[in-house]
Amino acid sequence: MSRAILVVLLCLVAGVFAPARAEDTYRQQMKGLDEQVQEVKSDVLSIAAELNQLQERLLYPSDSHLAVFVALSKGETLRLDAVQIRIDGQPAANYIYSFKELEALQKGGVQRIYTGNIATGEHAIEISLNGKLANGKDYTYSQQFAFTKAVAPKLMGVTLAGPDSGQPAIEIGNW
Amino acid sequence: MARSRHVLLSLALAATLTARAASADDLKDLYFGEAIFEAAQGRYFEALERLDAELAQHRRVDEPERDALHYHLATAEFDVGDFELDYRMHHRAGRAIKAVLEANVDDVIRNEAAFRLARIHFQKDQPEEALQALERIHGKVPEAIREDLEFLRANVYSALGRPADAVPVLKKLQGAQNLRGFAAYNLGIALLQAGHSPEALQQLEQAGQVASRDPASAAIRDKSNMVLGRMMLESARFDRAQQSFDRVRLDGPYSNQALLSAGWADASAGNYERALVPWRILIDRDTTDSAVQEARLALPFAYGKLNVYGRAALLYGQALDSFGGELDKVNASIRSIREGTFLKALVREEIHQDNNWVVRLRMLPDAPETFYLTSLMASHDFQTALHNYLDLEDLHRKLVTWQGSFDAFDDLIRLRRANYEPLLPEVDAQFRELDSQMKLRVEQRNQLRKRLQDILTAPRPELLATADERIALERIRHVEKAIAGVSEEQRAQLQERVQHLKGVLIWTLRTEYPQRLTQAHKDLRELQRHIDVLTAQYESFVRTRQAAVHSYVGYDAPISRLRTHVGSALEQVDMLEARQGALIETVAINELKARAERLEAYQSQARYAVADSYDRATKAQAEAAGAPQ
Numbered sequence: 001m002s003r004a005i006l007v008v009l010l011c012l013v014a015g016v017f018a019p020a021r022a023e024d025t026y027r028q029q030m031k032g033l034d035e036q037v038q039e040v041k042s043d044v045l046s047i048a049a050e051l052n053q054l055q056e057r058l059l060y061p062s063d064s065h066l067a068v069f070v071a072l073s074k075g076e077t078l079r080l081d082a083v084q085i086r087i088d089g090q091p092a093a094n095y096i097y098s099f100k101e102l103e104a105l106q107k108g109g110v111q112r113i114y115t116g117n118i119a120t121g122e123h124a125i126e127i128s129l130n131g132k133l134a135n136g137k138d139y140t141y142s143q144q145f146a147f148t149k150a151v152a153p154k155l156m157g158v159t160l161a162g163p164d165s166g167q168p169a170i171e172i173g174n175w
Numbered sequence: 176m177a178r179s180r181h182v183l184l185s186l187a188l189a190a191t192l193t194a195r196a197a198s199a200d201d202l203k204d205l206y207f208g209e210a211i212f213e214a215a216q217g218r219y220f221e222a223l224e225r226l227d228a229e230l231a232q233h234r235r236v237d238e239p240e241r242d243a244l245h246y247h248l249a250t251a252e253f254d255v256g257d258f259e260l261d262y263r264m265h266h267r268a269g270r271a272i273k274a275v276l277e278a279n280v281d282d283v284i285r286n287e288a289a290f291r292l293a294r295i296h297f298q299k300d301q302p303e304e305a306l307q308a309l310e311r312i313h314g315k316v317p318e319a320i321r322e323d324l325e326f327l328r329a330n331v332y333s334a335l336g337r338p339a340d341a342v343p344v345l346k347k348l349q350g351a352q353n354l355r356g357f358a359a360y361n362l363g364i365a366l367l368q369a370g371h372s373p374e375a376l377q378q379l380e381q382a383g384q385v386a387s388r389d390p391a392s393a394a395i396r397d398k399s400n401m402v403l404g405r406m407m408l409e410s411a412r413f414d415r416a417q418q419s420f421d422r423v424r425l426d427g428p429y430s431n432q433a434l435l436s437a438g439w440a441d442a443s444a445g446n447y448e449r450a451l452v453p454w455r456i457l458i459d460r461d462t463t464d465s466a467v468q469e470a471r472l473a474l475p476f477a478y479g480k481l482n483v484y485g486r487a488a489l490l491y492g493q494a495l496d497s498f499g500g501e502l503d504k505v506n507a508s509i510r511s512i513r514e515g516t517f518l519k520a521l522v523r524e525e526i527h528q529d530n531n532w533v534v535r536l537r538m539l540p541d542a543p544e545t546f547y548l549t550s551l552m553a554s555h556d557f558q559t560a561l562h563n564y565l566d567l568e569d570l571h572r573k574l575v576t577w578q579g580s581f582d583a584f585d586d587l588i589r590l591r592r593a594n595y596e597p598l599l600p601e602v603d604a605q606f607r608e609l610d611s612q613m614k615l616r617v618e619q620r621n622q623l624r625k626r627l628q629d630i631l632t633a634p635r636p637e638l639l640a641t642a643d644e645r646i647a648l649e650r651i652r653h654v655e656k657a658i659a660g661v662s663e664e665q666r667a668q669l670q671e672r673v674q675h676l677k678g679v680l681i682w683t684l685r686t687e688y689p690q691r692l693t694q695a696h697k698d699l700r701e702l703q704r705h706i707d708v709l710t711a712q713y714e715s716f717v718r719t720r721q722a723a724v725h726s727y728v729g730y731d732a733p734i735s736r737l738r739t740h741v742g743s744a745l746e747q748v749d750m751l752e753a754r755q756g757a758l759i760e761t762v763a764i765n766e767l768k769a770r771a772e773r774l775e776a777y778q779s780q781a782r783y784a785v786a787d788s789y790d791r792a793t794k795a796q797a798e799a800a801g802a803p804q
Contacts, residue, residue, distance in 0.1 A: 007797070026556075033751065037755070038266050040567075043744050044220075047737065047740050054734070055580075058726075110205055
């Protein structure tokens with residue numbers, strides 16, 4: 001008996017070195033489905049592109065289109081918690097950042113925080129940020145900027161930095 | 176076995192190769208930055224959506240070098256391939272990278288593209304195509320990918336059954352820090368496959384002692400020790416086997432297998448007492464683990480060998496209870512999967528919050544069916560199937576949301592039409608009236624400007640006379656005519672007076688001419704300012720008028736087309752999701768059935784062994800009782 005058990009157990013131990021895998025037929029089916037899934041993803045991406053264009057044309061016509069983007073200054077260690085944006089004194093965006101989003105900003109990502117419509121002419125934007133510095137202290141900063149909305153769509157990039165970076169806390173760039 | 180090696184090599188490659196981090200340093204294109212933002216959060220659909228649109232727009236512009244994306248084009252072309260790969264769209268990723276490869280680009284970019292293409296083929300189980308892509312690499316190779324490229328080349332050779340070609344490549348990579356452990360292990364395996372067993376054992380020995388705290392390197396070190404230990408066990412070199420198993424970390428992914436095997440190394444050498452130590456540790460671990468279940472039989476087996484039959488019988492009895500309990504769990508899991516709870520658990524939002532969602536899935540109290548699917552869920556094919564299912568569910572949600580938005584768009588357009596259409600005829604009538612008045616004033620301004628320009632070259636002071644002066648001059652002309660009818664005596668006197676008056680006026684017009692000319696130009700400029708304001712208002716009105724019409728005209732056809740596309744895509748997604756889900760369930764149930772069969776086999780072995788142990792215990796007791804005092 002003991003010899004039989006030993007053989008069975010050794011066989012089972014040997015089994016651990018073979019990787020877990022589905023049966024070959026299922027593998028083939030999974031492969032076939034994978035191809036179709038890739039195709040449908042491609043179709044849906046095309047639909048998304050067309051839908052986005054339509055949506056933009058319908059909801060944000062170019063002569064009134066305003067988009068505000070937020071980025072972190074290069075190498076910034078500020079732990080950004082929240083950003084508030086007011087346009088002409090009216091609240092436009094209030095965003096609280098998750099860890100993932102903060103990481104994405106630190107990797108050079110740019111977040112579109114606001115998309116809306118405003119009339120052509122002179123306007124004011126107020127940007128406030130809350131966060132924590134590398135030393136754990138709370139940090140808040142707020143600044144107002146004037147800007148002109150012309151007939152073309154207005155894309156405004158806001159670059160944020162902490163006080164230790166030597167960069168302006170809030171820098172506005174036009175694209 | 177070839178497949179298993181390939182999977183292992185793929186995993187090793189995936190662990191060591193990191194896609195080039197997209198950088199937004201000196202960012203010139205906000206939408207490109209937005210794509211990076213989405214990709215960095217694992218939202219590859221959104222990243223692709225944005226980057227595809229940016230690239231398409233860039234290709235449409237007349238002067239691409241003036242487009243903001245021009246500065247990031249090389250990175251963007253690679254990134255789109257990376258995002259497609261991350262979104263498991265290998266075909267498109269391959270096409271995107273081939274496009275870079277076939278474009279007129281310099282060596283560094285072309286070679287990196289070839290490397291990426293080779294990596295995609297390798298990951299898709301196409302080593303021949305991977306090698307073809309690698310053979311396109313000539314000239315300068317970017318420093319950042321040099322070692323990864325050679326590692327891939329070696330893996331491709333191994334996958335093609337050319338381990339002898341892989342060996343020299345891997346030997347050169349032994350100092351590569353980012354491949355620490357992987358290059359050492361793969362060299363050991365390649366040597367083994369090439370038939371250089373002594374050298375292979377030596378290499379695996381080294382790979383099993385690589386010092387590293389990096390979890391991936393530590394795992395591959397454990398793996399090296401497991402393979403080496405297994406080989407030693409098979410060749411009855413139990414001490415060497417024991418040494419290798421002892422090096423495996425007690426908290427790593429191979430720890431249970433290592434404990435089980437360490438016990439077998441001792442047992443095979445006849446050291447049953449020593450075998451008890453790892454097996455005792457093991458039986459207190461997770462009861463769903465196959466190594467733990469095997470240890471439940473192995474431990475009483477060792478006691479039996481040590482003639483402790485009573486203890487063996489007791490432990491076999493406990494094993495029997497445990498197997499029964501586990502079998503109930505597995506059967507409950509099979510029923511649960513058939514009821515659809517596995518797929519429901521898969522799509523639960525909260526479990527996707529971190530990268531270890533598969534592990535978290537196992538911890539869900541109401542998803543017991545996943546306890547026994549650990550090894551299945553770790554397999555590449557099943558992972559792909561799970562991810563595809565989740566992607567399809569995500570696409571389903573998106574398409575349903577879009578379908579709802581079409582009704583909202585229709586409403587919006589209807590309300591805009593209802594608002595603007597009654598207003599526009601009256602507005603247009605007023606506008607036409609104002610437009611003709613405006614055109615008249617603009618014409619008058621143009622005439623004035625022309626006159627002023629004319630008198631700059633041919634001065635005509637009378638043109639700058641004031642209204643009073645013009646009236647006075649006119650009256651003087653009347654008087655001059657009237658004088659003709661009076662007597663000569665009076666005429667001379669009157670003519671003198673008229674000439675005097677005329678002289679005064681002409682004097683004023685001539686002497687004040689420069690100032691008046693300056694003033695006239697100032698007035699013209701002032702008029703121009705008013706005209707500019709008027710023109711701006713005019714243009715603004717025209718734009719607003721156009722925008723009003725554009726806000727509700729021209730949407731019907733695209734909305735209708737999109738509605739149809741979304742509808743058919745949704746049908747397709749739902750069909751694929753159902754098929755993918757059914758396949759996942761079937762494979763999971765098959766896996767559970769296999770585990771159930773194994774548990775049933777254990778149960779019958781345990782049942783037989785309990786009886787056998789009791790017999791032996793009774794016999795031993797009887798022998799002890801019958802023995803002389």
